[in-house]
Amino acid sequence: GSSSASQIERKPLFSSLDSKDVSSFKEILGDKNVVEDEERLETANTDWMKKYKGSSKLMLLPKNTEEVSQILQYCDSRRLAVVPQGGNTGLVGGSVPVFDEVIINVGLMNKVLAFDEVSGVLVCEAGCILENLATFLDTKGFIMPLDLGAKGSCHIGGNVSTNAGGLRLIRYGSLHGTVLEAVTANGNVLDMLGTLRKDNTGYDLKHLFIGSEGSLGIVTKVSILTQPKLSSVNLAFIACKDYLSCQKILVEAKKNLGEILSAFEFLDNNSMDLVLNHLDGVRNPVSSTENFYILIETTGSDETNDREKLEAFLLKSLEKGLVSDGVIAQDINQASSFWRIREGITEALQKAGAVYKYDLSLPVEEIYNIVNDLRRRLGELANVMGYGHLGDGNLHLNISAADYNDKLIGLIEPYVYEWTSKHRGSISAEHGLGVMKANEIFYSKSPETVAIMASIKKLLDPKGILNPYKVLPHSLFSH
Ligand code: FAD
Incomplete structure (x- = not known):
């Protein structure tokens, strides 16, 4: 697998799952939605790229916010680590366990709750598949403000949690502008499900959850501003x-x-x-x-x-x-x-062999220089590709090779991160940090900023059970 994921050690403070836990989850969710089946777990433990693999023994499928809240309360009290999972299309290893974290997948929460044809505001559950929402809106003469290659599998909750960019950002802006409110559960349900376009009543906490990659809570409902379909x-x-x-x-x-x-x-x-x-x-x-x-x-x-x-x-x-x-x-x-x-x-790269993915924001005039530099650096060792959302200054730098090996990683990292940092870019334009780049956050954020992020994490998730080993550097949570 990946170099960064293999360097992490399981935090001893987390409990290990026992049969009493499983029974308690069955009481909350019913037997059917507590998954111990090996084949289904194999899929849920493996990421889209087949690069990151966990060893969870349990997947939970809650049907509503209340159930999410109850299982999180239970996990918190038992100090059981969890990984929130949507469509599992993420590209930084954020959606699968690193060790034995309990997988919480919101796929059964897939109902449209309301649609207002005057304002265009859609309210839905987090497990709705993006393409299904697009199809629903099409019948109403509206479109989603985001579109991406993974639309057939990714969930709106996953999109919000990664602040997914995609193909329409140049026109409709990021989800920070179009997601009106999100309900998140961390045990206490934080109901921020408003549908107002404007609401300046203090700190806008929903923004903390947009792009937080499941590290602060589980998004269970989303309200989003959609756009009229133009002819x-x-x-x-x-x-x-x-x-x-x-x-x-x-x-x-x-x-x-x-x-x-x-x-x-x-x-x-x-x-x-x-x-x-x-x-x-x-x-x-x-x-x-x-x-x-x-x-x-x-x-x-x-x-x-x-x-x-x-x-x-x-x-x-x-x-x-x-x-x-x-x-x-x-x-x-x-x-x-x-x-x-x-x-x-993305799919073709997957078929071509091993792929090292970097998702960079850079000044547009610098975007192709890094591709050329890396090509020179790697020579015959790999095929270097550049593509992406040029209109947003977002390069997908991909390196395709026969296999994942340490020699190649050593030539690519930290070179790519240092290059990006030197040009004041971002080491993650839209995919997030996940487990792949949690330790690299300082290339794009100051120590002061990261310290505040860590305090927010401690405030909302004091025992650190929500998607551990992801987003923030492991050194901050070594206890
Ligand atoms: P997952 O992969 O399941 O999870 C992603 C992260 O969000 C994880 O950290 C997980 O813990 C967390 N999470 C998921 N659901 C929840 C929830 N309900 N509450 C809290 N946390 C949650 N990304 C882009 O930004 N732009 C693109 O153009 C783009 N194109 C892609 C094309 C392809 C072919 C593929 C495979 C991926 C692409 N991606 C793109 C990456 C990926 O699809 C997006 O990041 C997507 O938003 C992830 O949604 P998901 O439901 O699959 O989330």
């Missing part, structure tokens, strides 16, 4: 010779397509090759092979005008020599085939 969506797939052109196109797109721009994603040719080689039925939409590809999506309300605008933009970029080739999707099927390329990279 005209267009998608261009374009090819560029060099990274400087990509940057210039981003600047131009913001200027010329600003009010309709809804996504700006990029991938390099190594990523394109990988997708073409590992996914069935995918082909390069443009005829030429180039070093970079960009997807530009626009969303607006005027079909003729929006399309003409995008066409004119493309033409102008071709004339200026910023773009070497480009196509606009003719229908929704072609658009999905374009998206399949960008969204399929």
Whole structure:
């Protein structure tokens, strides 16, 4: 597995599960929702990348906030460590146990509770799958303010807990802006389930839970501001010779397509090759092979005008020599085939072998320098790829190799973290810290900030049972 996870030791203060515990959980949840079945536990103990693996003997499936609260109270009193789990699509090892932590999966809490067609506010349980919410909203003429490749499996509670970014952030902002309130349980239920767009009555505690990766409480309900579905969506797939052109196109797109721009994603040719080689039925939409590809999506309300605008933009970029080739999707099927390329990279990487994933925020002009530097550094040892949410300054730096080995890790880390820190970037743009980067937090946060985070953790989770070994450095909790 990973270098950082294998260096951690189980905290002796945590109790070990015994048969009395199991009986108590069965009393609270009923027999069926206390899972001891080995096959199901094997899946729940293993992360999406098959890189991190725990050895939990128990998974709990609560059906409502009250049950979550009761099991957490029990775990707290017994000092049993727990790991909250949603769709288990996280990419930093946060959603699986490190040792024998009890898995609490909220997948059965999957009901839409209310939808207000005037305000667009959706209230739902945390275990709702993102794609199901999107389908529900579609029937009402609305869309979710976030969209990501893992939508078929990830939960809205997991999205909130990781503050997932994804493909629409450039347009609708982060979940800190669109999640109105969250109910979290830590034993005491913190009901912050409001539906108001504005509410300045003191500290806004929900923000602590957005992006806290299950370390402060379990999110059981979410209220989120959704957006009306607009009638005209267009998608261009374009090819560029060099990274400087990509940057210039981003600047131009913001200027010329600003009010309709809804996504700006990029991938390099190594990523394109990988997708073409590992996914069935995918082909390069443009005829030429180039070093970079960009997807530009626009969303607006005027079909003729929006399309003409995008066409004119493309033409102008071709004339200026910023773009070497480009196509606009003719229908929704072609658009999905374009998206399949960008969204399929994670899956293709998984099929290609071992993958070392880094999710960095950097100044846009620096983004591709780290890819080139790392390529030089690793030479023939691995295939280095760069892609991501260019419009948000977010690079997914991925290194694909035959296996996970210490030599390669030694060449990549701390090099990548130091590089990022030196350029004042973030070592986690959107995936979180999980177990992978808990000890690396100081590359992006000052000791003073981390100390306050640790005090907040102590206040909300005095015994440290909530997702231990994740998010905060282990040195702070060595007792
Ligand atoms: P999990 O993986 O189950 O959990 C993630 C973390 O949240 C863990 O620390 C867990 O303990 C905690 N958690 C989960 N549910 C709860 C809860 N109810 N209460 C408290 N804590 C909880 N991420 C992005 O940001 N942008 C992307 O574009 C993106 N694309 C992806 C594409 C693919 C193909 C894959 C596999 C992943 C992608 N991700 C992306 C990462 C991942 O999908 C997101 O982080 C997602 O939000 C995780 O949701 P989940 O329900 O699977 O959570």
